[in-house]
Amino acid sequence: MAHKCxxxxxxxxxxxxxxxxxxxxxxxxxxxxxxxEKIKKTRTSQQNRALWLYFTILAYELNQRGLDMKTIIRKExxxxxxxxxxxxxxxxxxxxxxxxxxSTRKLTTEQINQIYDNLNRIIIERTSGEVQVNFPSIEELxxxxxxx
Numbered sequence: 001m002a003h004k005c006x007x008x009x010x011x012x013x014x015x016x017x018x019x020x021x022x023x024x025x026x027x028x029x030x031x032x033x034x035x036x037e038k039i040k041k042t043r044t045s046q047q048n049r050a051l052w053l054y055f056t057i058l059a060y061e062l063n064q065r066g067l068d069m070k071t072i073i074r075k076e077x078x079x080x081x082x083x084x085x086x087x088x089x090x091x092x093x094x095x096x097x098x099x100x101x102x103s104t105r106k107l108t109t110e111q112i113n114q115i116y117d118n119l120n121r122i123i124i125e126r127t128s129g130e131v132q133v134n135f136p137s138i139e140e141l142x143x144x145x146x147x148x
Contacts, residue, residue: 001023003019004016005020040108041109042105042106042107042108042109043104043105043107043108043109046138047112048104048105050135050136050137051104052083052087053136054116054136055083055087056083057133057136058086058131059081059082059086060081061133062081062127062131063080063081065127065131067127067130067131068080068081069081069085069089071126072123073089073090087104090119090122090123091115091119095107098111098114099115116135120132120133120135
């Protein structure tokens with residue numbers, strides 16, 4: 001059983017005190033082992049939206065230049081890109097190779113940055129610099145809106 005807690009001035013502050021107290025009472029007068037680990041910060045919902053926006057923009061940029069899946073991945077496949085195919089054929093293989101994770105939900109913000117950096121480098125190499133898509137950020141979207 002696991003509980004999310006915060007350590008404040010040497011005290012354990014549970015995120016759900018009622019459940020924590022209930023679970024503690026089950027072990028009254030017994031020896032237990034308590035393991036303390038820092039919780040890794042996983043991607044935020046905002047970062048998830050940015051990730052899918054990146055897939056969408058990259059698919060658009062590749063399609064605009066006629067760089068279908070055949071050009072980037074396999075010669076046998078002549079299909080236009082979608083945000084889902086970017087995720088399935090470009091992002092996830094890197095993610096699985098680099099971190100052994102299948103779901104983006106379990107990635108930390110730093111892992112997303114590392115996967116993006118690698119994928120961006122690969123896209124630049126395979127398109128001879130024709131396609132380079134920055135990872136979406138609020139700042140970038142704000143500046144684009146000001147320009148329009």
